[in-house]
């Protein structure tokens with residue numbers, strides 16, 4: 001789903017997209033002359049790579065996110081949770097994918113290794 005920046009107004013609008021088994025939904029609105037705010041939630045199931053054994057496994061995700069999209073370049077120190085849309089298009093599909101990717105890049109253990117880790121702690 002792609003929406004031109006100039007067509008986004010101050011009244012919040014809902015969005016709902018599906019990327020494979022992950023659903024991304026929420027609202028977006030214009031929060032400044034060159035800025036829109038997107039608040040959403042990722043829900044579904046996705047693939048993770050275990051940080052201990054390297055095995056991939058499917059697990060549910062449920063994560064809220066909030067970010068701002070701007071239609072002009074941002075200073076590096078402001079770039080956290082900011083998406084630059086220099087072509088004037090807000091690409092919700094790529095926002096959803098990169099939010100999913102950032103959750104996948106966090107530290108994860110597969111159920112097997114997570115069990116072992118609990119066991120080690122008990123010892």
Ligand SMILES: [Zn+2]
Nearest residue numbers: 050053110113
């Ligand atoms: Zn593992």
